[in-house]
Amino acid sequence: MNPLCNRCNRVVYPTEKVNCLDKYWHKGCFTCEVCKMTLNMTNYRGFEKRPYCNAHYPRTGFTCVADTPENIRLKQQSKMQSQARYREDFEKSKGKSFTVVTDTPELQRLKKSQDQVSNIKYHEEFEKSKTPHPQGNPSPAAFQPMAAPQNYHRDSHPEPVSQAAAAPPPSAAGKRYRAVYDYAAADEDEVSFMDGDVIVDVQQIDVGWMYGRVERTGQQGMLPANYVEAV
The missing domain is CATH 2.10.110.10 (Cysteine Rich Protein)
Incomplete structure (x- = not known):
């Protein structure tokens, strides 16, 4: 058809x-x-x-549109949305999200503390590789005086307790130490201190660690030897 x-x-x-x-x-x-x-x-x-x-x-032909405040606001909003979408797609293509972190004093302090803890862990492993300690680092309880048995009686044991059994390990000859760095305790048997704190009643444990009391806080425990210096 x-x-x-x-x-x-x-x-x-x-x-x-x-x-x-x-x-x-x-x-x-x-x-x-x-x-x-x-x-x-x-x-x-x-x-x-x-x-x-x-x-x-x-x-x-093109249509002329007046630049009214509302049109300017919509234009800026569309531009910001386009930039946000572009950044989101870009970060997804990298496989991770984009996070803006302000470098505040608190974050700087936390970063410094983390660096110091990492440094302590490194020195600890280094010292262990140089002078291995099969029994590990002694705890503060090892330096306490030996308690008498429960069935102890003065008449049955007239001999006095020996000086070596009751006395703590040799100290650092009454030296006082001053902290040259901040340190945050990483374990229960350690003590925290700040730069400038005075450490007293110091007992040398090994090349890398000491046992002492922070004069400012009264707390005592183990501390790294490379974080303090003799006064």
């Missing part, structure tokens, strides 16, 4: 048929919508599935 012409709505026979813009036209009906100039397949220009000549082809 022969189709109908889109212009005159009459039957289009194969000898006079023009198939263009998804429609069928007579050769004489394929004209410009404005000036009715006869067109062909080489000089027509289509717009919304209608033929136009080059002179009457509709021109699309």
Whole structure:
């Protein structure tokens, strides 16, 4: 069945048929919508599935929008959303999230404490590799005087307790030490102190560790020897 012409709505026979813009036209009906100039397949220009000549082809122009405060706000909001979306996609492509951390004094103090603890752990492992201690570092309880047995009686044991059994391990000859760094205790048998604190009643445990009492706080425990200096 022969189709109908889109212009005159009459039957289009194969000898006079023009198939263009998804429609069928007579050769004489394929004209410009404005000036009715006869067109062909080489000089027509289509717009919304209608033929136009080059002179009457509709021109699309830009629409002017006034820069009102509301439009400026929407423009800035869209720009910020685009930047946030770009940064989010960029961080996802790296496989980790983006976190902005302010370098506050509290964070600086925590970072310094973590560095000091890491330094202590490193020195501890280093000293163990140099002079291994099979029994490990002695605890503060090892320096307490030996208690008498429960069945002890003065008449049955007239001999006095020996000086070596009751006395604590040799101390550092009454020396006082001053802390040159802050230290946070990493275990229950250790003691914390700050730069400038005075350490008294010091007992040398090994090359890397001491046992003493912080004069400012009254707390006592083990402390790293490379964090203090003799006064």
